Amino acid sequence: MLNVNLIAERERARRIGEAAGRLAFFVAVAAFIAAIVSFTWQQSRIRALRIGIAAAQSTVSKLEQQKNEIDVVQRQVDSKRPLVELLRSARDSEAKWCQALADISQALPEAVKLSSARSSKSLRPTITQEGSKPGQQTDREGFTLVGQAGTGNLVAQFYANLQNTTSFKTKEVYLKYTRRRGGGPVPETIDFEILALMPGKGVPK
Numbered sequence: 001m002l003n004v005n006l007i008a009e010r011e012r013a014r015r016i017g018e019a020a021g022r023l024a025f026f027v028a029v030a031a032f033i034a035a036i037v038s039f040t041w042q043q044s045r046i047r048a049l050r051i052g053i054a055a056a057q058s059t060v061s062k063l064e065q066q067k068n069e070i071d072v073v074q075r076q077v078d079s080k081r082p083l084v085e086l087l088r089s090a091r092d093s094e095a096k097w098c099q100a101l102a103d104i105s106q107a108l109p110e111a112v113k114l115s116s117a118r119s120s121k122s123l124r125p126t127i128t129q130e131g132s133k134p135g136q137q138t139d140r141e142g143f144t145l146v147g148q149a150g151t152g153n154l155v156a157q158f159y160a161n162l163q164n165t166t167s168f169k170t171k172e173v174y175l176k177y178t179r180r181r182g183g184g185p186v187p188e189t190i191d192f193e194i195l196a197l198m199p200g201k202g203v204p205k
Helices: 002-089 097-108 152-165
Strands: 113-123 140-149 173-183 186-198
Touching: 002 113, 097 113, 097 140, 097 152, 097 186, 140 152, 152 173, 152 186
Parallel strands: none
Antiparallel strands: 113 140, 140 186, 173 186
16 A cells, blocks of 8 residues: 555656646746847847937938038138129219129138128329339229138138239238138137229229
């Protein structure tokens, strides 16, 4: 009788062990599947985030490019603002003044900025013409152009460009002064003033 009970207990323990083994297997399989699903979901999430980051970086890059283009246009507008204001005040004047303003605008290098453009009928050359006597110089029509450039070469380029325009074909363009500012940690700037004389008489109204 004792032996029969032992066999039954062993059989019962075997069945319990097999059931526990099957349960552990199913738990392990379920955990494995959950791990795979979680890993796949994380990978999909990471991929979506990367795609979003790439799209954001592309958008930022396009916006930076557009900003740079806007900055270039803004610098061009700022450099010619004095000419625009002068043209507005002279829009009812003679055509030659409007042509002169157009020539100055064309002669102005992109990296040179005008801070002031003044027209006058009472300008005089800074260099006395050969053979002229004191008091013989007559007042001339023209412009006084004041501005800034990053280098002296840019000022020289603007000066040469003015001499090659139709309005100042008499070559009576004078560089009144240049002055350096900054340097070292501060970018150097060249201040300049140019006198550009026109043939004939008359001023913008």
